[in-house]
Amino acid sequence: MLNFTVGPVMSSESVREIGGEQTPYFRNDEFSKVMFENEELMKEFVYASDDSRVVFITGSGTAAMEATVMNVLGEKDKVLIVNGGGFGQRFVDLCNLHNISNEEIKLDFGQNITHEILDEYSGKEITAFLVNICETSSCVYYDLELISKFCRENNIFLIVDAISSFLANPLNMEEQNIDVVITGSQKALACPPGISVIVLGPNALKRVENNQCKSMYFDLKDMLKNGERGQTPFTPAVTILLQINQRLKEIKKQGGVESEIKRISSLANDFRMKIEDLPLEIKCNCLGNSVTGVYCINSDANEIVNTLKFDYNIWVNPNGGEVGNKMFRVGHIGDLTLKDNDKLIDAFKELEKRGILK
Numbered sequence: 341m342l343n344f345t346v347g348p349v350m351s352s353e354s355v356r357e358i359g360g361e362q363t364p365y366f367r368n369d370e371f372s373k374v375m376f377e378n379e380e381l382m383k384e385f386v387y388a389s390d391d392s393r394v395v396f397i398t399g400s401g402t403a404a405m406e407a408t409v410m411n412v413l414g415e416k417d418k419v420l421i422v423n424g425g426g427f428g429q430r431f432v433d434l435c436n437l438h439n440i441s442n443e444e445i446k447l448d449f450g451q452n453i454t455h456e457i458l459d460e461y462s463g464k465e466i467t468a469f470l471v472n473i474c475e476t477s478s479c480v481y482y483d484l485e486l487i488s489k490f491c492r493e494n495n496i497f498l499i500v501d502a503i504s505s506f507l508a509n510p511l512n513m514e515e516q517n518i519d520v521v522i523t524g525s526q527k528a529l530a531c532p533p534g535i536s537v538i539v540l541g542p543n544a545l546k547r548v549e550n551n552q553c554k555s556m557y558f559d560l561k562d563m564l565k566n567g568e569r570g571q572t573p574f575t576p577a578v579t580i581l582l583q584i585n586q587r588l589k590e591i592k593k594q595g596g597v598e599s600e601i602k603r604i605s606s607l608a609n610d611f612r613m614k615i616e617d618l619p620l621e622i623k624c625n626c627l628g629n630s631v632t633g634v635y636c637i638n639s640d641a642n643e644i645v646n647t648l649k650f651d652y653n654i655w656v657n658p659n660g661g662e663v664g665n666k667m668f669r670v671g672h673i674g675d676l677t678l679k680d681n682d683k684l685i686d687a688f689k690e691l692e693k694r695g696i697l698k
């Protein structure tokens with residue numbers, strides 16, 4: 341198969357090989373060493389300060405989103421949430437579920453955040469800001485610099501869900517005053533789903549320390565304490581953590597986070613350039629590097645998604661909701677190459693000949 345969805349994505353040969361091994365026992369120094377390496381490399385790749393910490397939760401990305409809301413936010417907070425799609429809505433739902441007072445910035449599908457929109461909330465006693473920096477459902481990549489500046493000026497605690505954009509778009513925790521970064525194993529980390537990651541800056545660690553978390557499994561204090569010896573409170577997805585270790589070390593060897601971002605960005609640009617001659621359209625002018633939302637001018641998006649899958653074994657991401665029959669998404673994360681882009685473009689050209697893409 342050739343997988344252009346936004347996750348789970350294609351994994352490299354070396355990551356897949358680890359998946360075929362027996363799962364090793366983990367309460368030992370060998371596994372602790374792996375976890376310490378994972379923590380260090382994660383911190384390096386998001387430019388976290390030395391006194392930051394990282395926790396690895398066995399659960400999908402939403403587990404890290406929920407654990408963050410439960411451990412870092414509290415009853416004294418008033419949270420501002422950017423809601424421009426399915427993942428923004430998830431943060432709203434999580435805050436409501438956990439009784440965290442919140443206001444949402446409700447954006448239209450495909451709309452970016454602006455100076456004017458943020459200005460309305462200046463001086464409104466907002467204490468924390470939640471944003472899915474790439475709203476994967478609409479493919480919008482919000483203006484992180486703008487958000488970072490707004491939070492710095494208003495002394496607001498900033499939480500960034502970078503699940504789909506970590507390793508695809510740059511992010512600098514120290515310089516951009518980001519207090520929490522969330523990511524997951526099945527997006528640009530290109531491992532199987534099952535592990536989500538939270539990087540906590542010094543202010544976030546203080547918040548966790550002073551918070552009473554009413555959950556055993558999602559208690560970040562417990563995870564941080566165990567992490568001091570390279571361990572987790574409960575049995576983690578050991579194999580995926582080993583795969584993450586392999587992947588992080590490979591990225592480091594190939595030039596680090598900047599060169600990985602460059603690689604993904606050139607795949608995205610190549611794809612966007614090559615569809616220019618096809619009856620397909622890119623409407624969003626604020627895309628990140630992870631994913632492209634593609635509109636069909638005269639054809640049915642679902643028919644294209646399904647024909648690619650059944651006739652060519654190429655998988656792209658269908659879209660839900662109102663745009664479902666007009667738009668599909670093409671991911672640029674995972675073990676993909678420029679040659680793979682060409683295979684997808686060739687398939688589009690055949691669909692055009694067959695009268696399916698028109």
Ligand SMILES: *Cc1c(COP(=O)(O)O)cnc(C)c1O
Nearest residue numbers: 400401402427472474476503504
């Ligand atoms: C994929 C994704 C998530 C996590 O979804 P899970 O299905 O729980 O892994 C969260 N936020 C964003 C922006 C995502 O792209």
